[in-house]
Amino acid sequence: MFAFEIFLTQIVLKLTLFTLIYLHICLSWKLFLQIRGFIVNKRLVSIVIPVFNAEKFVGRTISSVLDQTYNKLEIIIVDDGSPDRSIEICHQFNDPRIKIIKQANRGLAGARNTGIRNATGDYVALVDADDLWTKDKIEKHVSHLEKNPHVGISFSYSLLIDEEDNPTGLKQIPTKVTNITPDYILRRNPIGNGSSPVFRRKVFQDIEFIDHLHGEEETFYFDESFKRAEDVECWLRIALETDWACEGIPELLTLYRINSGGLSANALSQYEYLERIIDKYSKAYPEVLGDSVSLAKAYFQRYIARRAVSMRDAPLAMEMLHKSISSDIRILYEEPRKTLITLGAVYFLYLTPKKVYAHLEQAAMNFAKGF
Secondary structure (H helix, E strand, C coil), X not given: CHXXXXXXXXXXXXXXXXXXXXXXXXXXXXXXXXXXXXXXHCCCXXXXXXXXXXXXXXXXHHHHHHCCCCCCEEEEEEEECCCCCHHHHHCCCCCCCEEEEEECCCHHHHHHHHHHHCCCCCEEEECCCCCEECCCHHHHHHHHHHHCCCXXXXXXEEEEECCCCCEEEEEECCCCCCCCCHHHHHHHCCCCCCCCCEEEHHHHHHHCEEECCCCCCEEECCCCCCCCCHHHHHHHHHHHHCCCEEEEEEEEEEEEECCCCCHHHHHHHHHHHHHHHHHHHHHHCHHHHHHHHHHHHHHHHHHHHHHHHHCCCHHHHHHXXXXXXXXXXXXXXXXXXXXXXXXXXXXXXXXXXXXXXXXXXXXXXXXXXXX
């Protein structure tokens, strides 16, 4: 009987020990997950929204930011002297994470600079007041940056939408999302638009410069002398002057709005500033950008030709297509499919009577809606 009691005691002790070990493992794993979640979620993300004449869209933009699955945010809305109801709409959102800063009009680059100066987060995201994000965008970018400490800019693919938030069928998908070099940024701008990237705040600290542009000494990040193409100038400066890598997430996380008015004129204005960028940096870094200058011009001229086709501006489309091929013949064999499709679209627009073209375009759109 005594031996049997010893046996039972040993069994109870072993079961107790097993239970304690099991509970320890479970609690340790739960604690690990909690710590892991805390480490990730403690990273504050500053979101900068420049606002100027955006009353039609800004409410939708703010809603898409507030709907993010990652909620450790500070939302910095910069009222860039907007004369419409945009800021009135912004004040309708009652969320303690929102801060509104008012200033005289400085343009997009100036509003972004103000927002970045006031950002306190580890990461900084930019979103224009007419663009949208998918709900998981910030969560995925934070995860990407956490797992890749060498990456300073994390960007995504973009889906182009119209004024009613409907997809246009067009997307901004670069040919690569890693090994992004300065010459590739100049030629192809893989980031695509200013609402796509999320930055480590340290990246902006590494490229900041001091100026007295508005009467007092201030820190600048975007070059405010660029009224267009300020994105490309900033991305290129980061690539040339820092060691931070630029990498993309191959998912459509940004909804980039295309407004119909003045696309051709805006594209031409942007091209003028692109030439300023080329002149500025090709002289400073000839060994890095020298071979890419003519190809960068060719790609952007092709872009204007495609935009002109969408606006049915046949003369401009034809002019820019010919300039593109003349600038650098490599565009024909580096991206043959896209270049040849552009060529066909331009000549079809140019040679087809306007009324016939309009009917065919509408028929094609109706046909596409059926798929």
